[in-house]
Amino acid sequence: MPHPVDATALVDAVRAELASVQDPEIRRPITELGMVRSVDAAPDGAGGTLVTVGLDLTTPGCPLKETLTRDVTAAASRVPGVTSVHVAMGVMSPEQRTELRSMLRGGSPEPVIPFAQPHSLTKVFAIASGKGGVGKSSVTANLAVAMAADGLRVGVLDADVYGFSIPRMLGVSRPPTRVDDMLLPPLAHDVKVVSIGMFVPAGQPVVWRGPMLHRALQQFLADVFWGDLDVLLLDLPPGTGDIAISVAQLLPTSEIVVVTTPQVAAAEVAERAGSVALQTSQRVVGVVENMSWLEQPDGSRLEVFGAGGGATVAANLSGATGTDVPLLGQVPLDVRLRAAGDAGTPVVLADPDAPAAVVLRDVARSLAGRSRGLAGRPLGLSPVGR
Secondary structure, three states: OOOOHHHHHHHHHHHHHHHEEOOOOOEEEOOOOOOOEEEEEEEEEOEEEEEEEEEOOOOOOOOOEEEEEEEEHHHHHHOOOEEEEEEEEOOOOHHHHHHHHHOOOOOOOOOOOOOHHOOOEEEEEEEOOOOOOHHHHHHHHHHHHHHHHHOOOOEEEEOOOOOOOOEEEEOOOOOOOOEEEEOOOOEOEEEEEEEEHOOOOOOOOOOOOHHHHHHHHHHHHHEEOOOOOEEEEEEOOOOOOOOHHHHHHHOOOOOOEEEOOHHHHHHHHHHHHHHHHHOOOOEEEEEEEOOOOEOOOOOOEEOOOOHHHHHHHHHHHHHHHHOOOOEEEEEEEOOHHHHHHOOOOOHHOOOOOHHHHHHHHHHHHHHOOOOOOOOOOOOOOOOOOO
16 A cells, blocks of 8 residues: 655655756756746546646747756656656746846846946957958857857857858757847857847848947847856957947957958958957957868868968067967868858867867867956955055
8 A cells, every 4th residue: 555645745845856957048947037836746546646837938939848848847757756747837927027037137127238247257259350251150159169068158149240140050040039128048059149140031131230230239238148158259240340349348358359361361351350459458369260271182281372371460469469469270171160060060069070170179278268357347355544
């Protein structure tokens, strides 16, 4: 004869187990987010116990409903005495959503740019280039995925409004989930991603002037719940236009990584993109040379676009800024790099032993290992009288 189940103790045990379930978008426990409406236990008619978990979703059309159902069922089933689980889905009330947004914003009712706050420890790297076609977005996507694979919490903001390509390269096909005026970014390869490409129909161009670009960037930084990131990467449009200036204004502690090819003409233009830091008080932390050479079957290197462009840019920017601007890496021409980006799984994951993947992973670790600058951060010091 089965022992009678202590329903109260079982419900408490289930609630404790549900604390291990994280919302897939927000990356916090569903119990902490107020999503668990109720937990009830009742006989299942076959000598066991049915547990019903009432779960309130942030929005009716939550794209990860099935994931949550699976994770909640698995967690509740781990409790001894539970023989079956039913997840009763509901939707948060306006009051619940308001409370959730306030909690996610650290108690602030209005959106703020978290990375611009003095207490922020997030490293922000703006990936820049002087001209298009040098592989800046490919570098951004691979750096982000490589850092995430090393256990860092990473976000990518595709700020190339006119030529967005990050969603394709990271395999993101759905827009952020909207919770009133807050956006929850989708995850791709453990990287949080936001792009204007998620909001416009396929094939439709974005025709905006400067003020609209600034406002869009501001919204992507403040209205999106990025969470507690270790690194935020911004894929900038080529050149030194409105977006580059807006990034410097909105994220004054952001640092610049310049991408170029070995070609002299491309290097000269890339140098201008890095020199913008002299006017914006940003720091250039390094140069990545892409398409450096094509390895031949006999092991020799064919320098399709010439040689030395990356080293020249690094040396000239070091002299112009008065700081050390290193050449972080030389990425060889590799068909696998292009093919992996087109397929939505960057080469650092798709083919980690490919020469391009090895270099990009080294660059990612070099950037991730940098210490966050102290500019604008409180040091916890108080002046002492003499």
